[in-house]
Amino acid sequence: MRSTRHVVEAENDTGPGHYSDPPLLVLASLASGPRHGHAMIEDIASLCGTRLGPGTLYGAIARLEQLGWIEPLPAEERRQPYRITAEGLHVLRAKLKTLQHFTKAGLRRLEAL
Amino acid sequence: MNRVVAHLLTRLYPRAWRERYGKEFEALLQDGRGDLRTSANVLWSALREYIFPTRGANMAQQINSFGSIIKRPSAFLPLAMSLTALTLVLVHITIFGAAREADEGTTAHLWQILMAGQMPVLAFFAIKWLPRAPKQTLCVLALQAGAVLASIAPVFYFNL
Numbered sequence: 001m002r003s004t005r006h007v008v009e010a011e012n013d014t015g016p017g018h019y020s021d022p023p024l025l026v027l028a029s030l031a032s033g034p035r036h037g038h039a040m041i042e043d044i045a046s047l048c049g050t051r052l053g054p055g056t057l058y059g060a061i062a063r064l065e066q067l068g069w070i071e072p073l074p075a076e077e078r079r080q081p082y083r084i085t086a087e088g089l090h091v092l093r094a095k096l097k098t099l100q101h102f103t104k105a106g107l108r109r110l111e112a113l
Numbered sequence: 114m115n116r117v118v119a120h121l122l123t124r125l126y127p128r129a130w131r132e133r134y135g136k137e138f139e140a141l142l143q144d145g146r147g148d149l150r151t152s153a154n155v156l157w158s159a160l161r162e163y164i165f166p167t168r169g170a171n172m173a174q175q176i177n178s179f180g181s182i183i184k185r186p187s188a189f190l191p192l193a194m195s196l197t198a199l200t201l202v203l204v205h206i207t208i209f210g211a212a213r214e215a216d217e218g219t220t221a222h223l224w225q226i227l228m229a230g231q232m233p234v235l236a237f238f239a240i241k242w243l244p245r246a247p248k249q250t251l252c253v254l255a256l257q258a259g260a261v262l263a264s265i266a267p268v269f270y271f272n273l
Contacts, residue, residue, distance in 0.1 A: 075137070
């Protein structure tokens with residue numbers, strides 16, 4: 001998984017409230033079933049309001065595939081669907097738990113202000 | 114996005130990346146928006162791919178392409194040595210003529226060193242690369258043989 005430095009570089013929507021960690025977003029999108037690139041972009045946009053650019057999306061896909069966290073399925077015409085692997089699910093779960101702890105701690109601090 | 118623009122944008126990526134993802138990426142670009150922001154995103158991502166290349170999936174195969182093998186020192190050094198030897202002979206003929214000399218001069222010695230010196234490099238290259246990528250290595254060896262013949266030809270032709 002990439003560092004948060006990449007989050008800043010690759011995000012396409014930088015307004016407040018948007019979250020953009022492309023590899024994590026791709027994993028989260030594929031957690032509900034196999035998808036091809038265009039469907040992933042739309043799903044991620046509905047999930048967190050971030051519309052990934054095609055270059056950013058495929059940068060994440062290539063690295064996730066290299067890590068073995070996603071894998072390609074047989075192509076549908078020119079579209080290539082991907083699915084999350086068991087290892088990818090494990091990583092996603094761990095990352096989301098970390099984020100959950102982080103979010104709770106952050107919100108608690110805000111409430112104390 | 115326009116088909117031509119999508120194709121051109123995909124061409125910005127390194128060949129190894131294109132061979133793995135090019136087709137599906139081009140299809141994605143064609144399905145998506147064709148605005149300046151998308152083009153900038155692709156341009157930036159292609160640049161990143163050159164700086165931090167993705168090595169995975171089927172891309173490892175590209176390590177043994179003709180282009181990557183010819184860039185190996187053991188591939189291009191013999192070529193460079195043969196061409197240098199050929200240049201030396203041609204310069205010598207231009208300046209001193211094609212008449213045979215009684216004693217071998219500096220040019221002749223340099224030519225011999227260059228031609229003999231590349232033999233171990235050629236052997237090393239063939240031994241190392243023929244088992245890994247036979248077809249590409251044979252192409253490089255053919256180039257090297259052509260360069261050797263080209264540098265030997267004037268010596269025999271002018272009986273130097």
